[in-house]
Amino acid sequence: MKMSSSSVPAAAAVAAVLLLSAVWTTTTVTGQALVPGVMIFGDSVVDAGNNNRLATLVRADFPPYGRDFPATHAPTGRFCNGKLATDYTVESLGLSSYPPAYLSEEAQSNNKSLLHGANFASGAAGYLDATAGLYGAISLRRQAEYFREYQSRVAASAGERRARELTSGSIYVVSAGTSDYVQNYYVNPMLSAAYTPDQFADALMPPFTSFVEVETVAGLAVVQSCMFLCNIISAGAARPVQLFSPQPLARSRHCRHERTSTSMLLLCNGVQGEKKEETRTVNHLSGDGRTLETAGTY
Numbered sequence: 001m002k003m004s005s006s007s008v009p010a011a012a013a014v015a016a017v018l019l020l021s022a023v024w025t026t027t028t029v030t031g032q033a034l035v036p037g038v039m040i041f042g043d044s045v046v047d048a049g050n051n052n053r054l055a056t057l058v059r060a061d062f063p064p065y066g067r068d069f070p071a072t073h074a075p076t077g078r079f080c081n082g083k084l085a086t087d088y089t090v091e092s093l094g095l096s097s098y099p100p101a102y103l104s105e106e107a108q109s110n111n112k113s114l115l116h117g118a119n120f121a122s123g124a125a126g127y128l129d130a131t132a133g134l135y136g137a138i139s140l141r142r143q144a145e146y147f148r149e150y151q152s153r154v155a156a157s158a159g160e161r162r163a164r165e166l167t168s169g170s171i172y173v174v175s176a177g178t179s180d181y182v183q184n185y186y187v188n189p190m191l192s193a194a195y196t197p198d199q200f201a202d203a204l205m206p207p208f209t210s211f212v213e214v215e216t217v218a219g220l221a222v223v224q225s226c227m228f229l230c231n232i233i234s235a236g237a238a239r240p241v242q243l244f245s246p247q248p249l250a251r252s253r254h255c256r257h258e259r260t261s262t263s264m265l266l267l268c269n270g271v272q273g274e275k276k277e278e279t280r281t282v283n284h285l286s287g288d289g290r291t292l293e294t295a296g297t298y
Contacts, residue, residue, distance in 0.1 A: 033094035036166045037117030038086070040099055041143050041216075042175035044123030046086050049077025049101035051123045056136035058124040077101060079123055086119075086173055093171070102146050103138075111157035117170055120146050126180035127207040134184060140176060140207070144215035174212065180204055 040046050044058070051059045059077070060066075066075035068082035078084050090098055099117035100107040107113055122138035125131065132139035138146070155163035185191045185200050195203060 033096075033116075035093055035095075035169055035171050037115070037170040038090055038093065038095065038099050038173065039117050039147065039167075039170050040086055040119040040121050040173045040175075041140060041147075041211075042121040042173070043125045043137075043177075043179050044079040044121075045175045045178070046084055046119065046173060047077065047079060047101070047121040047123045048084065048086075048098065048104075048119040050103045050119065050121060050138060052077040052101070053103040054122070054136055054138070056124070058135045058137060060123070077104075086175075089171075089173075102150065111153050114150060114154055115158060115162075115166065117166070118147075118150050120150075121175070124179050124183055125176060126178075126184060127176055127204050127211065128180050128184065129207075131180050131184040137179075140211045141215060144211060147216060172216065177204065177208075 040048070044051075044060075047060075049061070052061045060079045061075045061077050063075060064081060066078065066081065067073055069076055069078070070083070078087075087098055095116050097113075097116055099119045100113050102108075102118045102120050107118060120138070120143040122132065122143065124135035124137040125139055125143070127140055129139045129141055131137075132142075151163055151167055154166060158166075181197075181200070185195070185197075191200065
């Protein structure tokens, strides 16, 4: 999907800058992208249309979704009225097109569309397989399988060398965790009775580290300069269901952030050659869409 040259709203532009500041400080030659591609995993915060192809009620392929999306002003499958924060990040990195939703007709029919990355995210996905299973979404485990399939397709289309350069030099964005709470823990009385929010946060850590360290990294032919940006439980964005959540999410975000910060530090020490940073954005497009708040980068 080609990008429009329309102006960037202030709040989203700041969000993109914050995400980029977590990557690395560098300069770029005019017209040259900073990275070869972006790989996106997670939930509705970054889903670019994969759920359009699923038998699920969690979808955004109808109005008013997409009404402010450049060029088409029509639903794309993004859970917002226009661009996602990751879209602005891709633009700021200098890439010529957005990574397509991997299950989209574009991505499935044209391997060349995958040469700048791909979006594997699925609304209602979580670190727990059961979370996605409740809503017919693509689990993080299945997203990792699609990523490995993606690598094979790029290698077959553009050659092994191009595939290695793309996968080892790309930025990897992971935005997940909220659905595990909002659409699983807080609606499942058995879970909320068995675990406190802190204990449930502990239960999410093994699948979190497994996804980053095993499911995805193990599939990389060469791990050199790839960067993981893990967006930890963000409030507000694509989350109207939170209005009806029986319990506040502040404590859930806090306890899971504590564990994830520690896990990311351990992962940074555990995988040689790979750079991982946690970008924790909170209410990055809250209220009227102009207010930006962030809890920092770790």
